[in-house]
Amino acid sequence: TTTTTQPDRPSNLIKPINQIHVFTNEQLKYYQQQDTHITKILENIDKRPYKNEYCINNDILCRNVRRINRIIAVPVVPRNKIKDVLLAYHNSSMNGAHLGKDRTYYKIRDRYYWPKMYNDIAQHVKSCSNCSINKYSRRKPNGHLNQVNPPEGVWENLAMDFMGPITPSSSRGNKYILVITDILSKYVIAKATRDNSALTASKVLVEEVILKYGTPKQILTDNGTHFTAQLFNDITKLCGMCHIFTTPYNPQSNGVCERLNASICDSLSSICNNKRTDWDEQLSKIIFAYNTTRH
Numbered sequence: 001t002t003t004t005t006q007p008d009r010p011s012n013l014i015k016p017i018n019q020i021h022v023f024t025n026e027q028l029k030y031y032q033q034q035d036t037h038i039t040k041i042l043e044n045i046d047k048r049p050y051k052n053e054y055c056i057n058n059d060i061l062c063r064n065v066r067r068i069n070r071i072i073a074v075p076v077v078p079r080n081k082i083k084d085v086l087l088a089y090h091n092s093s094m095n096g097a098h099l100g101k102d103r104t105y106y107k108i109r110d111r112y113y114w115p116k117m118y119n120d121i122a123q124h125v126k127s128c129s130n131c132s133i134n135k136y137s138r139r140k141p142n143g144h145l146n147q148v149n150p151p152e153g154v155w156e157n158l159a160m161d162f163m164g165p166i167t168p169s170s171s172r173g174n175k176y177i178l179v180i181t182d183i184l185s186k187y188v189i190a191k192a193t194r195d196n197s198a199l200t201a202s203k204v205l206v207e208e209v210i211l212k213y214g215t216p217k218q219i220l221t222d223n224g225t226h227f228t229a230q231l232f233n234d235i236t237k238l239c240g241m242c243h244i245f246t247t248p249y250n251p252q253s254n255g256v257c258e259r260l261n262a263s264i265c266d267s268l269s270s271i272c273n274n275k276r277t278d279w280d281e282q283l284s285k286i287i288f289a290y291n292t293t294r295h
Contacts, residue, residue, distance in 0.1 A: 022088045022112075028075055029059050035078035063113035077114045085112055086124045099267065099293060101125040106294035130270040157183040157218045158209070161257035162196040162226065163264065170280040177283065178204050181260055183220070188260060190287045192280035198229030205232075210239060218242045263290065 023031065032038045038061055041050050045061075055062050055073055062073035077085055089111075090104045099107075101122040108121065125131060151157040164176035174192040178201060181188050191204045209216070219241050221227040227245070236243045267286040268279045 022085050023081070025058055025060060028077075031078045031081050032061055032076065035080070038076055038078060041076075065109070065113065067110065072110065074109075074111060074113045077112045079114070082114055082117075082120060086121065090121075090125060090128065091130070099263070099289060103293040107292070131266075151184045151218075154185045154187075155182055155213060155216055157220065158216045159183055159220045159257045160201070160205070160227070161222060161261065162193075162201070162224065163261050164196065166279065168275070168277055171277040172280055174280045176200075177264065177280075179257060179260060179264065180205070180209060181257060182216075188287050188290055190264065190283055192283055196224070196226050198226045198231045201226045202232050202235045205235060215239045216241060218244060220244045220246065222246045260290075 032042075041054055042056070042061055044050050045054060045056060053064060054076070055064055057073060061076045063076050064071050064073055085108060086104075089108050090099070101118075104125060105118050105121045108117065114120070159181045161179050162176050163179060166175055166177065169175045170192065172192075173194050176193045176196045178191045178193055178196075179188065180190070189208050191208055193200050193204070205219075219236060221243070223245050226232065227243075233243065264283075264286060267289070268282060269276075
């Protein structure tokens, strides 16, 4: 089979960054050969309407898809193997973490293709038993949002919030999660903690943010005592950060953290053990899945 060349194709079709291995190249090649729809395209690859829509790379049929200003080639999934992809990218704890239909779709679409894939993904998420048990509709009450100027660059404005106390406590004694989000990129850092004190907030800010990624220009928090304490204020001033507070008694004014906290809570409920005491051990997997998903 002649190997065709397309612009901006990943050098390894099955191994882009943060992709888990649903199939090897050899497995996918074999599965495609058993699919009548795919074999029909392979036999007519140089004819319309397939000529510009598909290509062959390493004997694997790929779909040419346009992404902003480039074209990428992604492997075509046989119909009877779609379920394997859905399980890997929605149900798995590290890569899927039971995220919603849109995030699951955006994670899959640059890695695999099949016809009507959005509908299949939406139906899979809708019928997921773990999601239906552990997730519920959140209707946000009306409220006024604090005006936060859009950041000019990544890691300039961060939102910071404590989740908890979480019941039950983890087997390691953790009761809270300190969540830190870059407002522009939506990149997340989350740390399980035993308490929600100003000392803990300051320590995580310094050790997990500043010493690893640098000092942001601005921090957005609520009015909790852990963030209004003198110690935390001293840290922000010493590092030259502007500390902005949300509207008192109105958590919706920090919408970034509110939505993220809800997503983390849902995912933890879906993948924890029956006693739900290992949530701090599962946390890093969920954050990885979230950070490698389009926002």
